Amino acid sequence: MSSRTLTTEAVVLRSIRFSEADCVLHLYTLAKGRVGGIAKGVRKTRSRFGARLEPLSHVELLLHEGRGDLHTVRGAQLVRSHDRSRTDGYRLAVGHIGLEAVLRLFVEEEPQPPAFHALTRFLDLLDDVSTTLPAQPALEPLVLSFQLKLLWLSGYLPHLASCASCGGEKPLVGFSARAGGAVCGGCAEGAVPLSEAGFLAVRGLLERPLSEAGVAGLAEDARRQCLRVIERSYEEHGGFRLRTLSA
Numbered sequence: 001m002s003s004r005t006l007t008t009e010a011v012v013l014r015s016i017r018f019s020e021a022d023c024v025l026h027l028y029t030l031a032k033g034r035v036g037g038i039a040k041g042v043r044k045t046r047s048r049f050g051a052r053l054e055p056l057s058h059v060e061l062l063l064h065e066g067r068g069d070l071h072t073v074r075g076a077q078l079v080r081s082h083d084r085s086r087t088d089g090y091r092l093a094v095g096h097i098g099l100e101a102v103l104r105l106f107v108e109e110e111p112q113p114p115a116f117h118a119l120t121r122f123l124d125l126l127d128d129v130s131t132t133l134p135a136q137p138a139l140e141p142l143v144l145s146f147q148l149k150l151l152w153l154s155g156y157l158p159h160l161a162s163c164a165s166c167g168g169e170k171p172l173v174g175f176s177a178r179a180g181g182a183v184c185g186g187c188a189e190g191a192v193p194l195s196e197a198g199f200l201a202v203r204g205l206l207e208r209p210l211s212e213a214g215v216a217g218l219a220e221d222a223r224r225q226c227l228r229v230i231e232r233s234y235e236e237h238g239g240f241r242l243r244t245l246s247a
């Protein structure tokens, strides 16, 4: 096998129809971080691996590094299909938020195994998320926790122990993405207001394992505050908004 071919686990973040038969794939891989791929012939009905290359799929890929930016997918084995999430409207919407967060935060071809493992854990847990309708996908504790962890893994380390602006230990009343964390009343201009429950929710979702995201039974208002903290962090640090969050 030539050195320009590699086998790696990957998650399909996005699949874009490219021609009559081909798809361009945005992939997050264990071995190389973010890569683009092209899967030839997958849109033909008798393709060997077309169905395995849908968004949410966790696969093992044989990739060939071509001359361009795109790796050619030479083979695909399913690790987990995540069909349970793909066939449920709520779980699918939650999954798309998680995929878009990875798509926007991890743009470099650079291995970051903790981010890959967080992504596969998120998808595994998503298969068992139960819905009590009406529920808003953007407020799902699992995806709030996943996004806070992704922000942390991307180097956006929210400072939550004391005021991120003045260092004081006065009661913390808001979250300032610009200051990099929780802030006191005197430094709260332009910050997202945080109630005590909201503050505890952000802290808990950041620090507890993903598998425990749902156990605290967080009130809707606390989850809304978490979402605002996440959105403000994306805007401040990355200059973007997630399309799936404004849907």
Ligand SMILES: [Zn+2]
Pocket (backbone or CB within 6 Å): 163, 164, 165, 166, 167, 168, 183, 184, 185, 186, 187
């Ligand atoms: Zn302060």
